[in-house]
Amino acid sequence: MEEKNHYMEDIPIIKQNTLISIIVACYNVEQFLPRCIESIMAQTYKNLEIILIDDGARDNTGNICDHYKTLDERIVVVHQTNGGAAVARNEGIKLARGQYIGFVDGDDYIEPYMYEYMLSAMLTTDAELSVCRYFEDSQEDLKKARTYRKKGLVHIKDDGKAKEIVERGVRLLELTGGEALKEYVEESDKIVIRNAPWNKLYKAELLDEVSFPVQRYYEDILFSAQILSKVRKVAYIDTPLYHYIINRKGGAMGAGLRKEILTEQIPSYHARSELLEEIGRRDLAASHDYMVYKKLLLLYTEARRDKTGEKKKFMEPLAEEIKTCANQMYRVFSCDIADPHQKMRMELFLKNPKFYDLFMDLNEGIVLPLRQKFSGGHKK
Incomplete structure (x- = not known):
């Protein structure tokens, strides 16, 4: 394991020639989906393919996906019969054209520089996978003023009016695949990898032979282990870039x-x-x-x-x-x-x-x- 004093440099638009495909599995998330999609559209890294998979939603999710497609030519929308997150993500992987692939859940959202940081870390370390820390926000938290103070990021919210101060220097760790697998299995709190696919950016080749097991829940347990058993090197960003919404009413993981x-x-x-x-x-x-x-x-x-x-x-x-x-x-x-x-x-x-x-x-x-x-x- 090697620590790097890394300064995340801006990737100029003219040099953003690497396509990143972002796959969003959407099911009955009409209340949260606009925030999710807009956080992806607002990324500082612009060369994105945004694949929205409407997984047979019974609310207004599908219409929201179609609406945003008219606003951004980078968006691709797929409507399918409900099959669960695993089926939706696998469909997204088949469609993805990017050299790198990321996942966002339809009720979550991301920091505007997430994929710029993730790709920069991978290119710096020559890694096949990058992982970042994440925030855990409850619905109640989102309604209250709060202050985050983490390494590399100060995010201040005051009475619903957001102000962001970004310090671009972050703590970056370069791990071997074996080291990352150990931290993952032992559920380290210092290097937070976990099962979730959404705090990671994958080199597309990793997903050529690995897909999500087709089951309704816990599909990421084996998937993440298979990925980490294959990688040679992992870039770990010790800064939270993803907002995971916990205890959402109607959410599968809150049951x-x-x-x-x-x-x-x-x-x-x-x-x-x-x-x-x-x-x-x-x-x-x-x-x-x-x-x-x-x-x-x-x-x-x-x-x-x-x-x-x-x-x-x-x-x-x-x-x-x-x-x-x-x-x-x-x-x-x-x-x-x-x-x-x-x-x-x-x-x-x-x-x-x-x-x-x-x-x-x-x-x-x-x-x-x-x-x-x-x-x-x-x-x-």
Whole structure:
């Protein structure tokens, strides 16, 4: 891993001869789509192909796409039967003519210099993939005045009137593919890569043999692992350039526990673990499985504590999945990132889930509050 003191230079319009294709999957996002499209149209990097995929939306999304097509000749619109984000993105990849490809979700938006920065970082490091940090904005946040202060960016909002001050120097890290894959699997907070395709810019050749698995949800889990297992070099921009809208009413990722966790998310985790084994990264496969079992224990606790009873139906299948850890305890909990406390919790669960339930209730209801109180962590 190498850190570069990089100064993102303006790419003059006359030198913007590299085409970037931006694929936007749109489904029932009429309230947010204009902001999304306009943020792409306003990019400082102008040589764009903007592919809007109307994925069978039932609201006014399709008409909005058609309207913006009349305003900007760079926009291509496709209307198709609803098939989900994976199908929409795959269709966009087939149509893309650019040497580089990016993705934006129809309810999100981007900073005006995002793709200028992303491409500049790739050209500087000779990387096949660039990744940036991102903001997490709730709908409530967007209605309030707030100030961001991040490395390389000061973004000030005051009572709905936006003022931007851009410092063009950013922290740029050059990672090998193996280093990036490790940060991704271990879900590093210092180098935030994650599953999402939208905080990345891909060299088009990477997508020649890799596409999104055709499923309704969690399609990016295996996709991102496949991409990162192929790349030689990754440029990481330690500055947030993408605005990811969280907790959107009606949004798929805000739905909490649901059957697709069992039918699509967990199978995707298994497929990703198998991929890591296949490419000879048994160390990362162990770290990956450790992270998965940790999440499953949290999901089990969430299901058990559900007051409505809607989530309790997930307890038994989650418990059965967690019990598969029994035959691989040593492998999973000998990985570099394993926490001894997490191992104790798993052993307790495998011995008797009711003991685990009691421990979690006592720990979170009594032990942690007392620890915070006597450590001075409480607030008056």
